Amino acid sequence: MTAVLGGCGVTGGSGDVTLKLIAADYGDSAANSSQKYWDHLVEEYESKHPDVKVDVSVYSWNDVDRKVKEMVDAGQEPDMAQIGAYADYADKDLLYTADDLLSITAQADLASQLATAGQVKGVQYGMPFAASTRLLFYNKTLFKQAGITPPKTWDELADDARALKAQGVKYPYALPLGPEEAQAETMQWLLSGGGGYTDDVGTYGIDSAKNVATFDWLKDDLVDKGLTGPVAPGRLNRADAFAAFAKGDVGMLNGHPSLMKIAAKKGVKYGMVPMPGVDGESRNTMGVADWMMAFKKNGHAKQVGDFLDFVYSTKNVLAFSREYDLLPVTTSASEAMSNDKRDADLKPFLDQLPVSELYPVGNTSWAQVAAVVKKEIGEAVAPNGSPAGTLAQIQSTAAMAENAQ
Structure with a gap:
């Protein structure tokens, strides 16, 4: 129009x-x-x-x-x-x-x-x-074949992913950190680790100890173990991850309500549970x-x-x-x-x-920070990546963007 x-x-x-x-x-x-x-x-x-x-x-x-x-x-x-x-x-x-x-x-x-x-x-x-909010979607058929139940903790999620991989599932856990919507997947994981983009008073703390620990776990326990599929997380976009779920190629991924319709159209039997956290269901989810x-x-x-x-x-x-x-x-x-x-x-x-x-949308710097997350966060879990280094780099950009306001 x-x-x-x-x-x-x-x-x-x-x-x-x-x-x-x-x-x-x-x-x-x-x-x-x-x-x-x-x-x-x-x-x-x-x-x-x-x-x-x-x-x-x-x-x-x-x-x-x-x-x-x-x-x-x-x-x-x-x-x-x-x-x-x-x-x-x-x-x-x-x-x-x-x-x-x-x-x-x-x-x-x-x-x-x-x-x-x-x-x-x-x-x-x-x-x-x-x-909208996010939930962890899982393929009921693949879970039944692997003899597993939906995870409530990170360790259970990794165990489920290993069982799915053993069954030949293409993407045991789909981790879309590609440029389309990496800031969403990132935030969901940061929250599940007890962290987030900002602290309680709205100041960026992207390289906090909790956030670094979260990405260390993602890299060491999921990505490096080959549990996130054939496409590197930094090159996997959300739309492609959703499409793969609808084809029956994904065991688990974070999704919003529209994924229900996408999956149902293709006849995928799915379940939904709250995002797992370090030691139990995540206390916060992304809205x-x-x-x-x-x-x-x-x-x-x-x-x-x-x-x-x-x-x-x-x-x-x-x-x-x-x-x-x-x-x-x-x-x-x-x-x-x-x-x-x-x-x-x-x-x-x-x-x-x-x-x-x-998201910290009340910060006028957020659009700039989100663009940097989309561009760089995939490097944190790349083969030679450094979660601490990547998060520190993004934090530096966020601090400069905030100070320039």
Whole structure:
């Protein structure tokens, strides 16, 4: 779709306003494009608000962040953007705060840890729009053939991987540390080892002792033992790992809700369990959120806020979550989903949300740090790699990026 670049201003009568929204596409085909979701939602909203028009342009995830940046750089901000990151725009004072927009009821309904992740220096600018968590997927057929049960600890995961390898499984554990989404796999493992990208006050600690111990274990006990498959982790992308799981070539891997549909289409019988930790189930899992934000330039706070209150109604949040196998970002929709049998498949992911930890998206340096992780983390587990050395290198880049803000 081609965005209409230009001021989103007054149209028609003097009281009429057109709001421009740029949004990401969560569909995997034209049949379930997010454009259809937005068109239906906007039609309902406009029928009740004849003085407001909402013009939505949907772009693929490959293009949407860049498209918004181009519009902002050209001084042609949309009224709203639903994309992957908000902190850079908040840092430049381009965004309304959530307080400026949402009703008290709507704002209070946002899941607390997601709302907190939408803050920069204690002020919320990013409104969570979609969320997901991660679970360990395993191939039930391969596990049965190998006579093993799902792991709860790292040692059990390694034991299972050895048993799967003995059965000729191509990827006993698929470890996608390739450039597509290495920052996600990395974070899941860091959390399971009791570490993470940042400490309790949000300072980067990528080369902490716990993080180094985690990657030492991955290298020594999985990768060097030949338990991660024929493709080097630094060259294995998530999409390829998911495709291999759907072909029945993977024993275990970390996955988000969309993997359920991918695997089911190919007839793979799968199970899901919480991520194993050093000495038991991991106390934290990785959560991911995408964001809604509103730009101040066009001055439509009242109309934008009223529209967003409608977007964040329980009915609309549930409809979006169900359409795209994502988790609700509001408490009311989460409770409704937990109690509805048709959402049983998503419940294990939903149960993980309260103990999930998100990327440090409130750090304006995070985009730069994530890019470095994607590029370099695979070297930590390469044949001649040094986990401590690679993590120290990434930490140095993170510290410089943070100090430059």
